[in-house]
Amino acid sequence: MMKAILGIQAIRMRKEWKVLLAWLLLPLLLTILTFGMLTKLGDESKVPIGLVIEENSTLSDNLVQRIMDTDYLQVNILDLPEATDLLEKHELDSVFVIKDGYEEDILDNRRSQLLEAYSSNRSFAYFAVVETISSYVQEEATRTKAATEIKDLYDKYGSSEEWDREEIFKTSKKKQEEKQLITTSFSFQWTPTETASESTSLLSVWGIWAFFQIIATLFLFDWVVKANSKLIKVRWIFTKISLNSYISWNLLFYTILLFVMDVVTIYVLYLLDLASPSAQLFFSLLGFRLTINILAALIAKNFTNSFYYYISTIAISLILTICGGAFIPIDSIISRWSWVESFSPVYSLLHGGFAYGFLIAIMVISIVKGGIQRATSKFPTKKLS
Numbered sequence: 001m002m003k004a005i006l007g008i009q010a011i012r013m014r015k016e017w018k019v020l021l022a023w024l025l026l027p028l029l030l031t032i033l034t035f036g037m038l039t040k041l042g043d044e045s046k047v048p049i050g051l052v053i054e055e056n057s058t059l060s061d062n063l064v065q066r067i068m069d070t071d072y073l074q075v076n077i078l079d080l081p082e083a084t085d086l087l088e089k090h091e092l093d094s095v096f097v098i099k100d101g102y103e104e105d106i107l108d109n110r111r112s113q114l115l116e117a118y119s120s121n122r123s124f125a126y127f128a129v130v131e132t133i134s135s136y137v138q139e140e141a142t143r144t145k146a147a148t149e150i151k152d153l154y155d156k157y158g159s160s161e162e163w164d165r166e167e168i169f170k171t172s173k174k175k176q177e178e179k180q181l182i183t184t185s186f187s188f189q190w191t192p193t194e195t196a197s198e199s200t201s202l203l204s205v206w207g208i209w210a211f212f213q214i215i216a217t218l219f220l221f222d223w224v225v226k227a228n229s230k231l232i233k234v235r236w237i238f239t240k241i242s243l244n245s246y247i248s249w250n251l252l253f254y255t256i257l258l259f260v261m262d263v264v265t266i267y268v269l270y271l272l273d274l275a276s277p278s279a280q281l282f283f284s285l286l287g288f289r290l291t292i293n294i295l296a297a298l299i300a301k302n303f304t305n306s307f308y309y310y311i312s313t314i315a316i317s318l319i320l321t322i323c324g325g326a327f328i329p330i331d332s333i334i335s336r337w338s339w340v341e342s343f344s345p346v347y348s349l350l351h352g353g354f355a356y357g358f359l360i361a362i363m364v365i366s367i368v369k370g371g372i373q374r375a376t377s378k379f380p381t382k383k384l385s
Contacts, residue, residue, distance in 0.1 A: 027212040046074040050083035050095035057103035207326030218313035224300035287354035291345040
């Protein structure tokens with residue numbers, strides 16, 4: 001039987017190989033294109049600011065590094081005349097000056113006018129940037145004051161243990177990282193990462209790929225709709241192969257073919273520094289592939305008209321990806337009802353899991369529907385006039 005199925009596929013491939021190749025490559029190509037555009041848009045949406053550094057010291061260098069590491073800021077290190085000139089031309093949103101004597105003022109606990117700030121009538125993000133930079137300065141000032149107080153206590157009580165200022169700073173920063181009140185992430189996820197408290201990114205490369213892949217897989221399975229159409233369905237009565245057997249063997253063929261393409265996708269994204277191959281990722285992709293292919297075959301078998309099937313596939317793809325957290329975070333829902341994770345193939349893919357609940361559900365539905373169809377075919381009903 002498998003030989004006969006492969007023979008049928010060979011005949012189809014001679015005429016439709018270009019369409020098949022297109023649906024195999026389109027998800028990967030569209031993912032790279034879409035993700036590249038979104039990343040470029042994210043870079044262009046950064047707030048351009050000018051930074052004038054009048055002092056080179058440990059504390060000022062730390063502040064500069066904190067500002068440079070801020071995701072939504074595009075920092076340009078300039079001298080004051082050039083920075084103010086660009087500000088007047090509205091090429092910069094605002095300008096900040098780290099004044100000479102910054103470290104000395106911090107160490108002496110003088111916190112007023114540590115920085116100078118310039119803005120224009122078009123500085124739309126000025127107040128947000130001021131608050132961000134002010135929080136960095138406040139942290140350093142508070143940390144420095146704490147270090148001074150600790151050293152004074154050592155001197156007052158004559159403690160034999162001696163900590164230098166840098167050691168106190170490091171300990172303070174370590175405690176701050178461990179006791180973060182709020183952790184946010186507004187970024188595009190380049191690679192899957194595992195952390196103790198994993199933050200949710202705005203958009204994932206695998207989320208984008210999953211959306212295009214679900215559409216491509218559903219469109220690719222239109223052969224089930226054609227085989228189930230009213231004109232073709234009658235012919236299965238006169239063949240040795242039943243429609244269910246034809247779908248089952250072809251499902252195996254397409255699952256192997258598409259999973260090979262999934263593996264190629266992993267390595268292409270790895271070469272582009274967008275993904276990190278791992279055993280967990282391969283396992284998740286295999287589960288995703290099995291689930292989506294069986295779902296595609298199950299859905300397509302309920303259609304006899306290709307047009308209505310194509311329209312439905314787009315809606316189904318959107319529902320699966322949105323409910324799977326590809327575009328909108330659903331971590332709060334998962335934390336409340338953890339069982340939801342096992343019924344979302346997209347969420348499981350994004351988090352290195354396996355949607356076994358969803359897979360079992362569609363397999364049971366497929367078996368039950370197949371059994372009902374076999375039963376009705378053995379006992380046909382006759383309409384009496």
